[in-house]
Amino acid sequence: MDMAVEKVDTLVVGAGQAGIAASEHLSNHGISHVVLERDRIAEKWRSARWDSLVANGPAWHDRFPNRTFDDPDHDTFVGKEAVADYFVDYVEQIKAPVRCGVEVKRATRLKTGGGFQVETSAGAFEARHIVAATGAFQIPVTPDLVPKTQSLMQIHSNDYRNPEQLPRGAVMVVGAGSSGAQIAEELMDAGRQVYLSVGPHDRPPRSYRGRDFCWWLGVLGKWDMQTPGPGTEHVTIAVSGAKGGRTVDFRRFAAGGMQLVGRTEKYEDGKLHFAGDLVQNVANGDANHVALLDEADAYIARHGLDLPLNPEERAHWPEPECMKSPLDSLDLASAGVTSIIWATGFSVDYSWLEADTFDARGAPVHVRGVSKEPGVYFLGLPWQSRRGSSFIWGVWHDAKFIADQIAIQHCYQAYEPSTISAHIPTIEERKEA
Numbered sequence: 001m002d003m004a005v006e007k008v009d010t011l012v013v014g015a016g017q018a019g020i021a022a023s024e025h026l027s028n029h030g031i032s033h034v035v036l037e038r039d040r041i042a043e044k045w046r047s048a049r050w051d052s053l054v055a056n057g058p059a060w061h062d063r064f065p066n067r068t069f070d071d072p073d074h075d076t077f078v079g080k081e082a083v084a085d086y087f088v089d090y091v092e093q094i095k096a097p098v099r100c101g102v103e104v105k106r107a108t109r110l111k112t113g114g115g116f117q118v119e120t121s122a123g124a125f126e127a128r129h130i131v132a133a134t135g136a137f138q139i140p141v142t143p144d145l146v147p148k149t150q151s152l153m154q155i156h157s158n159d160y161r162n163p164e165q166l167p168r169g170a171v172m173v174v175g176a177g178s179s180g181a182q183i184a185e186e187l188m189d190a191g192r193q194v195y196l197s198v199g200p201h202d203r204p205p206r207s208y209r210g211r212d213f214c215w216w217l218g219v220l221g222k223w224d225m226q227t228p229g230p231g232t233e234h235v236t237i238a239v240s241g242a243k244g245g246r247t248v249d250f251r252r253f254a255a256g257g258m259q260l261v262g263r264t265e266k267y268e269d270g271k272l273h274f275a276g277d278l279v280q281n282v283a284n285g286d287a288n289h290v291a292l293l294d295e296a297d298a299y300i301a302r303h304g305l306d307l308p309l310n311p312e313e314r315a316h317w318p319e320p321e322c323m324k325s326p327l328d329s330l331d332l333a334s335a336g337v338t339s340i341i342w343a344t345g346f347s348v349d350y351s352w353l354e355a356d357t358f359d360a361r362g363a364p365v366h367v368r369g370v371s372k373e374p375g376v377y378f379l380g381l382p383w384q385s386r387r388g389s390s391f392i393w394g395v396w397h398d399a400k401f402i403a404d405q406i407a408i409q410h411c412y413q414a415y416e417p418s419t420i421s422a423h424i425p426t427i428e429e430r431k432e433a
Contacts, residue, residue: 004123008034010406011107011118011127013352015041015098018380019133020087021064021396023096025403031410035096035133036120038103042087044137045080051162052186053080054241055392056178061214062392067093075212077241108354115375128375129406132353132364135380136390137346143174145267146340152332153339157183160341163190169338170194172272172330174264176201177236180343181248185240188258195330195337198250198278199263201238203285206247208296209307213239216296223388236345238285247289247313250282254320261327271329278326290314369402377402 010026012019015037026033040046055062060074062083067090069078078086091098103121107130110117118125140156148154153167157179163186170193173184184196204213217223228235238248254260262278293314300307330337348363357371358364364371368385369378378384379402380395388394 005117005126006034006123007126008032009127010034010129010131011036011116011125012131012133013104014133014135014380015087015091015096015100016044016133016135016380017042017087017392018135018395018399019131020090020094020096020098021399022131022133022379022402023091023098024064024066024094024396025400026406027094027096029403029407029410031403031406033097034125035098036102036104037098037100038121040100041091041098042084045084045087048137048158049080050157050160050183050186052242053182054078055080055083056239056241057214057391058212058241058245061212064090064392064396077245104352106352106354109373129377129409130353130375131377131379131402132350133379134349136348136382138349139347140342141345141347142342143264143344145264146272146332147267151338155339155341157341157343158346163187163192166192166339170336172332172337172340173197173343174340175199175236175343175345176238176250177343177345178239178248180341181238181250181253182240182242183341183343184258185242185248185253188253188256193257193259193336195259195261195335196250196253197261197264197272197274198281200235200277200281201285202235202288203238203248203250204292205289205313206239206241206245208293208313209300209310211296211307212245213292216292216299217387220292220295220299223386223391223394225387226383226385228383228387249317250285251317251320251323254322255317259327260320260322261330270333271331273329274327276326276328279323282323286316369398370405377405 009031010033012022012033012035015035019035023033023035054077058075059069059071059078063069069082069086071078104118105121106119107116115126115128116130118127140158142156146154160183171187172195173180174197176196176198184194188194206213208216240248250260260278262274262276264272265275266273350358350362350364355373355376357373357376364378366378371378379399382390384398385401386394389398
């Protein structure tokens with residue numbers, strides 16, 4: 001006997017920060033909805049992050065507007081478990097209709113009546129709207145460069161937990177965004193010889209003149225940038241809240257014994273080969289760093305703020321030998337490298353959603369999360385509406401926009417023509433009048 005189909009106005013897929021924010025705003029509009037999560041609430045904060053991870057923004061910034069963190073120090077960088085607990089508590093606070101342990105397998109458009117048929121591990125749903133709130137960090141991307149061998153452990157940063165997890169020996173970290181930089185520094189501090197492959201990146205100050213970089217990006221209007229600059233769509237940001245938060249500085253890493261190399265290009269005969277772009281990549285990161293400091297100084301002068309000077313943020317560590325004579329290749333065995341960590345990002349997976357709104361790469365085609373396919377919305381994507389979209393507070397505002405669009409559609413769908421037709425006078429009637 002077939003199970004009954006559950007009908008709901010809006011089905012939200014994913015109960016991370018995006019799905020929870022969507023639920024809050026849908027509830028504010030009185031829109032019936034269900035949030036389906038295949039694991040636990042905010043699961044990726046718990047099980048897809050390394051042990052020592054903290055939020056990259058301070059507690060006063062990386063939160064939803066209607067709830068603070070329990071830690072009274074609002075400048076602290078909250079640990080991953082506390083972030084996950086925050087979202088569990090938030091679900092309870094807003095009474096979000098979250099159902100955990102339910103996997104969405106397939107969503108197709110109904111042949112009649114509009115809306116979608118959604119097949120899940122807990123039965124079938126019919127929904128007028130779907131909000132895909134699974135975000136951008138779904139499938140770890142590992143380049144198919146180095147053959148799998150027993151003598152060399154290869155894992156994605158998604159699977160890294162702590163230094164003890166790795167075999168003894170040197171470690172190659174490929175990718176120097178926030179994840180790669182933080183993992184590389186943790187391994188170096190644990191006494192490992194680390195090789196870090198550095199690609200193009202932005203390198204903001206952790207803080208400057210008594211204000212966190214999140215504050216500076218806010219007052220300078222940079223969180224509201226709506227598109228990345230030309231050629232910077234794939235430039236990562238190297239920033240960290242670890243150890244209380246301090247600026248990521250690759251020259252400082254090198255001074256501590258880390259070996260910097262350029263962007264990883266290929267593998268041949270036991271050797272990794274690197275592009276000759278290390279010096280330029282570090283220089284571009286430095287330029288990005290200094291530009292923000294200059295803008296901050298100008299802002300302080302213009303507004304007459306009394307903020308302490310911070311000259312050490314402009315100081316340069318000495319040019320390390322690895323930048324004076326960059327390696328163009330590394331023999332992994334000779335260097336004692338026994339593990340590679342690929343901090344090389346993620347791709348999306350919307351294979352469950354059968355809709356005409358994806359490009360050739362499988363990425364969603366949308367404007368601020370509103371897709372080409374009527375009734376389908378996306379949430380939690382980088383640059384979804386602005387630079388801040390990938391932050392916790394940013395996704396909350398994106399979710400409000402999406403819920404507003406669904407509410408607007410409700411207004412149109414509720415329209416009924418008046419039963420009383422207004423009489424429009426003819427020309428003759430006007431003349432007689």
